[in-house]
Structure formats: C-alpha cells, structure tokens
Amino acid sequence: MYDAERNEPEPPTFLSTAAGVARLLDLDDAVSVPADRRARHLAHAVRRPLLERISLPEEFFAPLMAAAVHDPDPSFCRWFIEPALYAFGRRRVMAALLDYARTGTVPERAGAERAWYCAHLPLRADRSRAYAPGGSRDPALDEAHAIVDQWLKYTASPDRNGS
Template identity: 75%
Template sequence: MAAAVYDPDPSFCRWFVEPALYVFGRRRVLTALLDYLRTGTTAERAGARRAWYCAHLPLRADRSPAYAPNGKRNTALDEADDVVDQWLESSSASDGQGQT
C-alpha cells in the first residue's frame, strides 16, 4: 500500500491498489489506507485519499478465478462497510482541522 500512497500520479496508483484488492481483499486494503489517513503525514494522507478512490474498483471474475460464480473466496475479505464509515468519520475530522 505504501507504493500506492507515495505515487503522486492518481492514475498510476491503481496499478498498486488493484492487485492488493485481489490478493488481500478490500477490507485489508481499506484498513491500511485508513491507517495512513489517521496517522500519516500530510503527503501520506493525500496519497491515501487518491488510493481510496481506486480501492473501490469492481472485482472481476476474469481477473481472478476466486470471483467466478463457483469461486472459493471468504466474503469477509471484501466486507468493509464499517471501515468505510470509519474513513468518512476520520476524513471529516481531518478536514475540520485544516489538514488535506
């Protein structure tokens, strides 16, 4: 996730985020980005925001057999509604402090 956060080009950070989504799951990726948002430097928080956008890509069966209709993948790896809620709360708090 560090590579995605530190890449200054928003269109290139996808190349780091997308494989992580397939390997580690959306929940773990979003949790790592939330940690950057909460504890990172100003540049890391900005990078986490860029990567957050890419972390919501739809996961496709043609990219990983685990996402095929008969694929075997623990659905908990991609359940992240609570992490999204935490992101929104933390993002609002950091915006209110004048941080970007």
Template identity: 75%
Template sequence: MADGEHKEAEAPTFLSSAAEVARLLDLDTAASVPEDRRARHLAHAARKQLLERASLPEEFFAPLIAAAVYDPDPSFCRWFVEPAVYIFGRRRVLATLLSYLLTGTDAEQAGAKRAWYCAHVPLHADRSPAYAPGGRRDPALNEARDLVDRWREYAAVPDRIEA
C-alpha cells in the same frame, strides 16, 4: 544531521516503493532508465505480473500499499491498489489506508486519499485469478462498511484532514 533530516532522508518514496515491488517480483531494476522515469517504468513492468497472480506472499502487502500511497499520479496508483484488493482483500487494504490517513504525514494522507478512491474498484472474477474456481471468494475479504464509516467520520472533521 538533525533527527527531522534523518527521518526525511529515510522516508519511503514512490521510487523506493516501486523498486521494492519490482525486487519482490524479481524484475529488472531498470538501472538504465533515467531516475525521474524509473518509478513509472518499474510500476508499468510490475502491473501485468501483479494482476496475473492468484496469490502473493505476505511480504508484498506493505510495499504494494506504500507504492500506491506514494504514487503521485492518482491515475496510476490503481496499478498497486487493484492487485492488493484482489489478493489481500478490500477490507485489509482499506484498513491500512485508514491507518495512513490517521497517522501519516500530510503527503501520506494525500496519497491514502488517492488510493482509497482506487480501492473501491469493482471486483470481477474474470479479471483476476485470485478468485476460486467458479468465481467464489470469501465475502469477509471485502466487508468494509465499518471502515468506510470510520473514514467518513474522520474526514468530516476539517481540522484533522485538509480538503
């Protein structure tokens, strides 16, 4: 097998990313669900549990962002982005998406663009237990103006990113 074929075979997919999030949540792997619907099934099963958590271990961050980036449906990638923003902070999520934009494959760049849009979800204390009592939250978790500026600067150069 050529190197390019080997890398492609190991490349993450939406199914592998959603399955990793489900595994971390200790959810059923949905083996009885047809493979073409399994990723969406796992995403749906994980969604509510993710939003109900006040915190998640560090090991969740990369799989959540990968699932958001590899989700082919821009309407649903929010299921992974939103809990990541609430728990790990908008700044960290945007920094990781910017990294996908700068160094990712064409598919990863497209996925990062979809997820970037979702990462700007308005945050509400009553939506997530990730907020401290009284609706308080460290503002540094969400300060991302410099990242937004970098995204705009990079995306404005047409030969770097396709429109």
C-alpha cells in the same frame, strides 16, 4: 541533534516504494531508465506480473500499499491497489489506507486519499478465479462497510490534518 537528524532514514518516495515491489518480483531492470522516469517504469513493469498471480504472499502487502500511497498520480496508484484488492481483500486495503490517512506524513495522507478512490474498483471474475462462479473467495475479505464508515467520519472531522 544535527547528527541525529542526518542519521534518520530518508522518508519513502515513489521510486523507493515502487523499487521495493519490483524487488519482490525480481524485476530490478530499470537501471538504464533515466532517473526522472524510473519510478513510473518500475510501476509499469510490475503491473502485469502482479495481476497474473493467483495469490500474493503476505510480504507483498505493505510494499504494495506504500507504493500506492506514494504514487503521485491518482490514475496510476491503481496499479498497486488493484492487485492488493484481489490478493488481500477490500477491507484490509481500505483499513491500511485509513491508517495512512490517520497517522501518515502529509504526503502519505494525501496519497491515501488519492488511493481511496481506487480501493472501490469492482472485483471481476476475469481478473481472479476466486471471483468466478464457484470461486473460493471468503466474502468477509471484501466486507468494508465499517471501514468506509470510519473513513467518512475521519474525513468529516475538522481536525483531521493533525491540528
């Protein structure tokens, strides 16, 4: 049993998840940054390139959500949630956060609750052409009332902490 425990992968950290997003953008330039600031440096490095893209490939969704959930600072998890909202839609982002809240580890559940606030950011035309007048955004991507209802039901549940 001890050997099996040693061979299990380490749980994701903010550094590993932020590094995953940086790798997708070919931004692995944080080696010279002290280890205690490396994750925040990577998060800062990916923010602008993520927001400047008109769209993001599917392969970005899971890493963005993981980085948002593992970011320990509720003010900065927005750096991962906001581009996910624009690229993949509010409904999908909120559904992923609800899934983390229901099935994640204790730190992931706490991270999902921190990130939930950012999932309500207003989506603006100056951030994405899809939201400009005449934009081509499917409104269904941002229709999240059913997910919000599920979140509220989940958070009101007395046994939501896995007990």
